Amino acid sequence: MNWGVLSAGPFGALWIKGLVDLGMPPEWVLTKPPRPAGRGYRERPTDVEACCSTLGLTVVRTSSPLESVQTLVGHGLDALFVVDCSFFIREPLLSLPKLGCLNLHPSLLPLLRGAAPIQRALWMGFTETGVTLFRLVEEMDAGPVLMQRRSPIDESDDMGTLMAKLAMLSAEMTVEFLRSPHSFIPVPQEGEPTYAPKISNEETRVDWRRGAFEILCMVRALSPRPGAWSTINGKRLKILKASIDHQVPRGLEPGDPYVKGKLPGVVCGDQLGLILLEVQPDGKRPMPGESWLSGLRSYDADCRWE
Template sequence: MRIVFMGTPNFAVPTLRALHGAAHEIAAVYTQPPRKAGRGKKLQASPVQKEAEALGLEVRSPETLRAEDVQAALAALEPDIAVVAAYGLILPQKVLDIPKHGCLNVHASLLPAWRGAAPIQRSILAGDTVTGITIMQMEKGLDTGPILAMARTPIDDKTAGELTEELAEMGAQLMVGTLRDLAIHRPIAQDDKEATHAPKIDKAESRIDWTAGARAIERQVRAFAPKPGAWFELDGERVRVLEAQVIGREGKPATTLDDELTIACGYAAIRPTRIQRAGKPAMDVADFLRGKPIAAGTRVH
């Protein structure tokens, strides 16, 4: 098929690579423009742009898809279909109507659950046991279009980072299979009554509230690992928790219960096992405590 691919972050790269490997004709790759990032705030191309250039594909980075000249340039490609994976820009109806077979989206949830920008994090935070990938025919609404295919995976104790990598690979293979068998896939309408929503993560959500239960905090740690990182303050210093265990002990919330940095929660306790201090590399808590012992009874914030 003649495909226009639209994606931006690492999550989208396996799908682009798989489509290219499946010998589809990729007419162009659309991705968000380079953004300033890193300590030097230098412009950096998106992961999708880097992959597309490595594959020798044409890259287009419009600021918006609403401009008439941008839409005309897309239409001139005469695509059979558009494949979208975490692109980050709204596709107006005029754009959705351009490809002969419409636009298919790789979405990281089992729709209609977790429509929106942060389905992986929201699923972990909610305590879901299963998540997956949905291939969806795009329409004007936010992740409301009919479903063509699904694949599931258990969440277990995976972090958002681990799930993102797993689902990205699942989505790539599912998309290739869906395109191969497109003629026999019958779109199934979503039940809007079953929908849940996954709004973008607010940085304020990453601060740990020690009055919450330990299991909820442990899910918060996994949902925000590796970024933005669930965090607390210790001696005025911000400490990001990258891995943690639930410990069946009780105490005054936000107080350490021993010299292993076990911290009492509203119910039970959390023992961070891997942390990152501001401006420092990630490290195991055992190594941190060898250089900075924390006595039982210490308050954290």
């Protein structure tokens, strides 16, 4: 079977690594060209290119997937997997492969169509999600379904751990499909679609007027990147891991600091507390909340989270 991959982002990189681990590496991979990134705006290859380089896979940079596919395989392509890649795929590329262009989307479609299904599932407090293998159409994430698999969301999961689990599940589904592609009959999606838009910068700032569980879900959804953040005494701090405290000192308002044992806590809008287990000061590496607290001159009523 002649198949290839068009992918760019971190989910795609983890999926490709999973394929290699399962003994089903792609013959070739198309990815986007490098883009300036970081404080120095140096050109940085995509996550997929970096992954393929370490795995010894053939990777081709492209700004025109149709032309690149035609150059690589002409019209003898059976399937093109388009995974975690922001190219908008249209005809005639959609119909060029015999089995179509296929996508692995980390949600149970039609739930959470869009760019950020993993983050939104965590943010919304889901206890279950999954992966959908479907055939691409021009409407976003609306094509017929070939296969779906469910996956529980553990209380300890964050964006990083859940992405890794769903990427591996996606790799297993890909191998299953490639071994018997004609066993899977595409069926229309059923149910009312919901959407998972990309996380905006404005959304990543913590509002301490909200409830502790909602803020905890936000922290999990944004960890390790980009990170939920707040400021204390004018200094920005990312919150990477946290837990809920049901016994908060009386007389405190949302945004007030307090200490629980050796850990920093913050009062939330429902009068529960958020205990900061792992944080990242601006410009520094992640550290335990206890270490961050021990480095402060004070953490009392004169401090304020905003």
